[in-house]
Amino acid sequence: MAIIEARGLxxxxxxxxxxxxxxxxxxxxxxxxxxxxxxxxxxxxKTTTLRMLTTLLxxxxxxxxxxxxxxxxxxxxxxxxxxxxxxxxxxxxxxTDPSCLVREELxxxxxxxxxxxxxxxRRARLLTDQxxxxxxxxxxxxxxxxxxxxxxxxxxxxVHEPRLVFLDEPTTGLDPQARSNLWDHIRGLRSDLGTTVxxxxxxxxxADALCDxxxxxxxxxxxxxxxPDALKRRISGDVVSLSVDAGATADAAAxxxxxxxxxxISSADGTLxxxxxxxxxxxxxxxxxxxAAGVTLHSINLSRPTLDDVFLTLTGRSLRDDxxxxxxxxxxxxxxxxxxxxxEDAVPAGTxxxx
Amino acid sequence: xxxLRDTMVIFRRQEKLALRxxxxxxxxxxxxxxxxxxxxxxxxxxxxxxxxxxxxxAYKFFVPGLLIQLGLFGSTFVGFTIIADWRSGVIERFRxxxxxxxxxxxxxxLRDVVTLVVQALVLVLAGLAFGLRAQLGAILISFGFIVLxxxxxxxxxxxxxxxxxxxxxxxxxxxxxxxxxxxxxxIMLPMTLGPGWLQGIARISPFRYIIDAMRExxxxxxxxxxxxxxxAVAAGMAAMFLWLGSRVFLRENx
Numbered sequence: 001m002a003i004i005e006a007r008g009l010x011x012x013x014x015x016x017x018x019x020x021x022x023x024x025x026x027x028x029x030x031x032x033x034x035x036x037x038x039x040x041x042x043x044x045x046k047t048t049t050l051r052m053l054t055t056l057l058x059x060x061x062x063x064x065x066x067x068x069x070x071x072x073x074x075x076x077x078x079x080x081x082x083x084x085x086x087x088x089x090x091x092x093x094x095x096t097d098p099s100c101l102v103r104e105e106l107x108x109x110x111x112x113x114x115x116x117x118x119x120x121x122r123r124a125r126l127l128t129d130q131x132x133x134x135x136x137x138x139x140x141x142x143x144x145x146x147x148x149x150x151x152x153x154x155x156x157x158x159v160h161e162p163r164l165v166f167l168d169e170p171t172t173g174l175d176p177q178a179r180s181n182l183w184d185h186i187r188g189l190r191s192d193l194g195t196t197v198x199x200x201x202x203x204x205x206x207a208d209a210l211c212d213x214x215x216x217x218x219x220x221x222x223x224x225x226x227x228p229d230a231l232k233r234r235i236s237g238d239v240v241s242l243s244v245d246a247g248a249t250a251d252a253a254a255x256x257x258x259x260x261x262x263x264x265i266s267s268a269d270g271t272l273x274x275x276x277x278x279x280x281x282x283x284x285x286x287x288x289x290x291x292a293a294g295v296t297l298h299s300i301n302l303s304r305p306t307l308d309d310v311f312l313t314l315t316g317r318s319l320r321d322d323x324x325x326x327x328x329x330x331x332x333x334x335x336x337x338x339x340x341x342x343x344e345d346a347v348p349a350g351t352x353x354x355x
Numbered sequence: 356x357x358x359l360r361d362t363m364v365i366f367r368r369q370e371k372l373a374l375r376x377x378x379x380x381x382x383x384x385x386x387x388x389x390x391x392x393x394x395x396x397x398x399x400x401x402x403x404x405x406x407x408x409x410x411x412x413a414y415k416f417f418v419p420g421l422l423i424q425l426g427l428f429g430s431t432f433v434g435f436t437i438i439a440d441w442r443s444g445v446i447e448r449f450r451x452x453x454x455x456x457x458x459x460x461x462x463x464x465l466r467d468v469v470t471l472v473v474q475a476l477v478l479v480l481a482g483l484a485f486g487l488r489a490q491l492g493a494i495l496i497s498f499g500f501i502v503l504x505x506x507x508x509x510x511x512x513x514x515x516x517x518x519x520x521x522x523x524x525x526x527x528x529x530x531x532x533x534x535x536x537x538x539x540x541x542i543m544l545p546m547t548l549g550p551g552w553l554q555g556i557a558r559i560s561p562f563r564y565i566i567d568a569m570r571e572x573x574x575x576x577x578x579x580x581x582x583x584x585x586x587a588v589a590a591g592m593a594a595m596f597l598w599l600g601s602r603v604f605l606r607e608n609x
Contacts, residue, residue: 054451058607075607076453084451086444091520095448097440099372111364112452114357156448 003164003196004030008062022048024220035197037211045220046200054084067164083157083165089173094153098142113160127155147178167199204307218315232305238279243298246270252295361455365462383429384474387421414487419569420542426501430508431533434516460604467509493572507593510600536560564588
């Protein structure tokens with residue numbers, strides 16, 4: 001069953017007589033129990049789409065059903081059923097008051113969902129345990145570490161046990177350790193509670209590690225959709241690198257080029273780079289062919305394309321160049337202080353080689 | 356009713372935060388008390404007729420003015436706090452819960468009214484210590500006026516804060532409006548001392564009418580045209596600003 005069903009969702013902003021089509025007709029279907037990633041560069045319409053789905057922004061066109069309630073006709077019904085964790089970086093922060101106590105934030109949030117006091121206390125205790133916030137009840141929010149504060153913000157989004165939770169850039173600005181810790185918690189949401197998670201992210205490896213399915217948005221439109229693996233496969237095959245004796249390079253290249261599963265091959269001084277489909281299945285065959293021809297193989301390496309490659313191919317841009325903020329509303333507003341930590345915190349790309 | 360319940364949730368939260376850091380409540384009260392102590396004694400030396408009150412009753416003139424000053428400054432600057440709340444993401448977080456969006460404003464306004472009444476009580480007690488002689492009725496009526504003033508001004512201040520989203524834009528804007536309004540209201544000295552043109556301009560300040568009505572009350576005149584004018588202006592202003600504020604908080608996009 002679909003927990004999010006959006007059709008032709010669009011949003012146009014008008015400022016200083018200039019019209020910006022931030023989102024131009026987004027179709028989305030998210031099934032119950034999925035973890036879905038929403039990726040896109042700066043200004044692609046990522047946050048605008050999220051703000052529409054969470055009733056913060058009224059669509060200029062289109063319709064959607066979110067958690068069983070009609071987005072346009074029953075926004076309060078949507079709010080009652082979803083959890084929302086704002087992004088913690090940029091013009092606005094993640095939604096906690098620095099001078100509140102952890103416990104107060106949880107109880108106040110429960111009160112906003114009209115929960116009774118006893119329920120609220122029980123729920124607050126459970127969430128502090130689940131999100132590793134035990135013992136921090138009486139701490140002021142401003143004294144928490146970045147990771148603790150982010151976990152509190154996520155706890156606030158879960159107070160009323162929503163079936164669907166929206167996480168806007170959940171790990172942006174966190175150090176790698178806090179990030180992977182949070183990933184575990186997000187996976188736990190689905191596996192332990194059956195919660196559907198819809199998250200936006202700037203980090204491709206985050207989508208890769210967490211998400212069952214990924215939507216890529218660019219220029220206000222969904223340009224690709226699928227499982228991370230399927231997307232990677234769609235864009236380009238796997239890359240097999242072989243090193244052989246320099247003298248045998250040409251022979252080996254000719255031999256391999258003749259194989260049906262080899263799509264492309266380039267060679268230079270004893271190193272052959274092959275693009276193949278289903279690399280893990282191709283390897284044994286390639287080995288056999290070379291062995292039968294008496295070519296001595298020094299090393300072999302299989303690498304898969306990353307979501308980054310997918311992104312680059314689809315949009316012509318790398319995600320990593322962008323600052324994690326894409327609110328067109330803000331673009332029209334006077335510049336204000338922004339935390340630069342986010343930019344500095346971009347995850348090193350690395351060569352995401354997997355066996 | 357869920358609006359009232361939501362308002363109380365927001366009110367209790369804001370009250371809790373205010374009590375945790377009461378500096379602003381105290382600072383807000385310091386200024387009128389200083390005026391009372393350091394400026395009030397000067398007024399007692401002026402001929403009572405120039406203040407429009409019976410001899411020896413300068414404080415019946417001055418305390419109503421200070422009450423309005425307290426309300427004016429206390430309420431117009433509350434918008435600052437909502438800018439901070441917007442920046443921390445708290446406003447956005449609230450807007451995605453089923454809480455009444457109007458209650459997000461109403462709970463805050465209620466907190467401001469309660470704060471103001473407590474401050475006003477302290478100010479009146481201090482005034483009594485300095486020699487103010489007033490009937491309980493007059494004090495209650497003046498509290499009614501400043502509550503109306505606070506409801507309207509706080510609402511419009513929050514709305515302005517939420518629209519500007521920037522302290523740098525908000526502060527000069529509020530100062531530009533409030534200071535001339537205050538000067539034209541005759542808080543320190545009666546406007547009747549001024550030349551004709553100044554008295555004419557002063558007619559545009561709504562607070563002028565409210566202060567006049569409060570001063571009438573302090574002299575025991577509860578039923579006259581000045582009082583009716585004051586009530587009409589105060590209630591009209593509160594209603595209009597409340598409506599403006601609600602419109603901003605109920606917007607579907609913010």
